């Protein structure tokens with residue numbers, strides 16, 4: 001399941017969430033203030049993952065980190 005990054009619109013907290021791609025754009029519950037008004041952030045993982053992969057042939061796979069393991073996200077520094 002892909003790992004997505006969300007930013008809470010209320011408290012500006014960012015958090016990662018594992019959820020199906022089909023639900024990626026749905027609001028997520030903020031673990032900090034429990035607001036349901038968060039939006040998916042454009043993850044920096046996408047660009048870094050492409051670089052780490054050494055290939056640019058699969059740009060726009062639709063999930064950013066989706067095609068990679070969570071461990072590759074960890075290298076993003078967030």
Ligand SMILES: [Zn+2]
Pocket residue numbers: 008009010011012013030031032033034035
């Ligand atoms: Zn919040």
